[in-house]
Amino acid sequence: MRSHKVIEIRNLTSSTYVIRMEKNDFTFKTGQYITLGFSGSIDRREYSIYSSENDNFLEVLIKEVENGLVSKKLKRCKSGDYLDVDGPFGHFSLEESEIGRKKFLFIATGTGISPIHSFVETHPEMDYQVLHGVRIEEEAYEKDSYPNGKYILCTSREKSGDYHGRVTDYLMKNPIPSDTVCYLCGNCHMIYEAYDILEKQGISLGPIHTEVYF
Amino acid sequence: MKKVAFKTLGCRLNQYETDALASQFQDKGYELVQFDESADVYVINSCTVTHQSDHKSRNFINQANRRNKDSVLVVTGCMANNAKEELESREEINYVVENDQKTSVFSLVEAHFGGEIIHPSKLNADLFSYGATDKGFHTRSMIKIQDGCDNFCTFCIIPSVRGRAASRPLQDILTNIREVISHGAKEIVITGVNIGRYEFEGYQFDDVVEQILNLEGDFRLRISSIEPDGFREKFIGLLNHPKMTPHLHLCLQSGSEPVLLQMRRMYTAKRFKEIVQTVRAKNPDFNITTDIIIGFPNESEEDFSATCDTIKELNFGHVHTFKYSIRKGTRAERMPDQVDERIKTERSEVLRNLSDEIKVNYRKSFIGKTQSVLVEKIDGNIANGYGEHYIPVQFTGENIEKNQFYKVKITDIEDGSDPVLKGEIL
Numbered sequence: 001m002r003s004h005k006v007i008e009i010r011n012l013t014s015s016t017y018v019i020r021m022e023k024n025d026f027t028f029k030t031g032q033y034i035t036l037g038f039s040g041s042i043d044r045r046e047y048s049i050y051s052s053e054n055d056n057f058l059e060v061l062i063k064e065v066e067n068g069l070v071s072k073k074l075k076r077c078k079s080g081d082y083l084d085v086d087g088p089f090g091h092f093s094l095e096e097s098e099i100g101r102k103k104f105l106f107i108a109t110g111t112g113i114s115p116i117h118s119f120v121e122t123h124p125e126m127d128y129q130v131l132h133g134v135r136i137e138e139e140a141y142e143k144d145s146y147p148n149g150k151y152i153l154c155t156s157r158e159k160s161g162d163y164h165g166r167v168t169d170y171l172m173k174n175p176i177p178s179d180t181v182c183y184l185c186g187n188c189h190m191i192y193e194a195y196d197i198l199e200k201q202g203i204s205l206g207p208i209h210t211e212v213y214f
Numbered sequence: 215m216k217k218v219a220f221k222t223l224g225c226r227l228n229q230y231e232t233d234a235l236a237s238q239f240q241d242k243g244y245e246l247v248q249f250d251e252s253a254d255v256y257v258i259n260s261c262t263v264t265h266q267s268d269h270k271s272r273n274f275i276n277q278a279n280r281r282n283k284d285s286v287l288v289v290t291g292c293m294a295n296n297a298k299e300e301l302e303s304r305e306e307i308n309y310v311v312e313n314d315q316k317t318s319v320f321s322l323v324e325a326h327f328g329g330e331i332i333h334p335s336k337l338n339a340d341l342f343s344y345g346a347t348d349k350g351f352h353t354r355s356m357i358k359i360q361d362g363c364d365n366f367c368t369f370c371i372i373p374s375v376r377g378r379a380a381s382r383p384l385q386d387i388l389t390n391i392r393e394v395i396s397h398g399a400k401e402i403v404i405t406g407v408n409i410g411r412y413e414f415e416g417y418q419f420d421d422v423v424e425q426i427l428n429l430e431g432d433f434r435l436r437i438s439s440i441e442p443d444g445f446r447e448k449f450i451g452l453l454n455h456p457k458m459t460p461h462l463h464l465c466l467q468s469g470s471e472p473v474l475l476q477m478r479r480m481y482t483a484k485r486f487k488e489i490v491q492t493v494r495a496k497n498p499d500f501n502i503t504t505d506i507i508i509g510f511p512n513e514s515e516e517d518f519s520a521t522c523d524t525i526k527e528l529n530f531g532h533v534h535t536f537k538y539s540i541r542k543g544t545r546a547e548r549m550p551d552q553v554d555e556r557i558k559t560e561r562s563e564v565l566r567n568l569s570d571e572i573k574v575n576y577r578k579s580f581i582g583k584t585q586s587v588l589v590e591k592i593d594g595n596i597a598n599g600y601g602e603h604y605i606p607v608q609f610t611g612e613n614i615e616k617n618q619f620y621k622v623k624i625t626d627i628e629d630g631s632d633p634v635l636k637g638e639i640l
Contacts, residue, residue, distance in 0.1 A: 046366075046545070089364055090364075091364075091365075091480060188475045188476050189472075195471075210475070212475050212478055214476075214545065
């Protein structure tokens with residue numbers, strides 16, 4: 001367990017925020033997650049790393065959970081506070097050998113965009129498309145950080161996105177080439193349905209290409 | 215001569231570690247006695263994977279204390295990590311030793327009898343420095359190749375109590391195996407928490423298996439419990455090696471895709487079935503045994519049916535069922551829709567009956583076939599042991615020796631839910 005000093009909190013919506021911490025000597029593979037809590041506290045939660053492997057800081061994207069214990073406390077943390085970081089954990093990682101050779105489709109819902117953001121910030125040269133499913137446009141967290149044409153927003157509760165509907169509806173209407181490498185991150189139902197749709201479109205999904213958010 | 219007794223709960227890794235400790239105590243002059251006898255030292259190698267494991271561990275602690283109040287009582291294993299404060303507060307327990315200091319239990323006890331009280335936290339932390347297991351409780355020689363796990367399945371407490379994944383150097387493993395073979399071991403069982411994730415200086419799990427299989431000697435190799443996500447195609451190719459036993463304990467946990475996702479298992483039920491089919495295509499009677507968790511949060515009747523259907527389809531040799539129980543600090547602890555205990559019990563009953571039926575059918579399929587039985591126990595002229603498929607076999611004969619292979623033709627099967635095969639020596 002390492003102690004990391006908070007640099008800043010960046011509020012993206014009224015309930016979602018990014019904590020930027022000093023990186024110190026922490027290293028990780030893009031796509032991995034950490035567990036985070038206040039120094040000395042036994043209450044900890046898992047968060048995928050939002051920042052790039054190459055950044056000199058460490059960021060996580062957090063949505064405040066209603067009646068949640070840790071996400072509410074973390075939202076109140078301030079620059080200069082110390083947080084305990086454990087990890088990195090997880091096998092939701094890109095295959096080095098595929099990065100320069102393959103076309104990628106990253107599918108996420110809600111804050112499941114976090115490891116995807118880390119992927120594309122770490123490897124901006126990749127040939128990729130991001131498909132992000134949210135309820136309302138406000139949840140398109142820092143969508144301007146993705147280059148033009150790389151980010152497709154699916155909004156299910158309003159017509160403000162690039163597509164009105166769920167990411168799974170989008171996938172059904174817009175089949176993708178079978179040689180695309182797909183990574184899925186988000187809620188269980190989306191992953192389960194998208195997995196099925198993609199398999200029917202001839203895509204072979206390795207299980208390591210999914211990360212469930214709860 | 216001082217007497218030592220052990221009680222081991224849980225996994226093969228714990229069994230291995232107890233075997234090593236028991237051998238060390240005996241090598242240093244202790245007499246090994248049964249746990250229900252009076253002893254000077256009791257070592258409980260505990261487990262905390264379910265509520266039931268905790269309950270059993272506590273029960274054995276009470277038993278040991280009742281048998282000899284003046285004994286030295288050592289509690290180690292996963293419960294020692296998970297409930298350290300609670301155990302340390304119990305006066306009857308002399309030492310609570312966490313997993314990474316378990317190798318030093320003997321030196322702790324020796325110091326105690328020498329009048330020196332060492333706090334276990336001052337002991338050396340080393341996951342792999344166990345000695346030989348030749349005076350342990352098993353004929354099969356277990357070899358630890360790995361410890362810890364990084365998978366963080368949402369139900370599992372093991373990463374918290376066994377720590378991050380760590381692999382033993384390949385040369386140490388090979389040296390250890392050469393040593394046990396030279397001492398007469400006939401069956402090597404490689405063990406660890408998540409052995410499929412072995413990684414040391416570029417060597418992966420299949421490299422370890424390949425190098426073990428290439429060692430000289432009259433032995434066979436058994437893989438203990440393995441996760442379906444951790445190995446490559448090369449490993450499947452090694453399963454038909456003449457020294458490899460046709461048995462894998464491949465942990466399924468659920469046959470429902472949504473439940474597997476919520477468990478954060480790193481495979482799908484579909485992928486699991488593909489693995490089984492690939493293995494059985496090469497060896498149709500290959501024994502695949504598995505673990506199933508019943509009543510994971512939000513497990514619906516439909517999910518449970520999918521598990522039952524998978525069990526029927528895959529013809530497992532044995533299904534070990536666990537009722538899901540909340541483990542503090544895991545992700546599943548915070549999941550809504552925990553399944554009612556009565557429903558878990560009902561589903562357990564259904565699954566146990568199904569599992570028994572499938573097990574009996576699988577074992578019956580060996581009647582008329584031959585097994586190479588490693589004898590573990592002899593009572594008069596009746597010998598008991600396990601065939602290469604890890605099915606218990608009993609046969610009769612004169613001058614049978616323990617820890618030797620015998621070719622046995624299977625002729626019959628016992629009645630009951632865990633039937634032993636009966637055979638004739640060839």
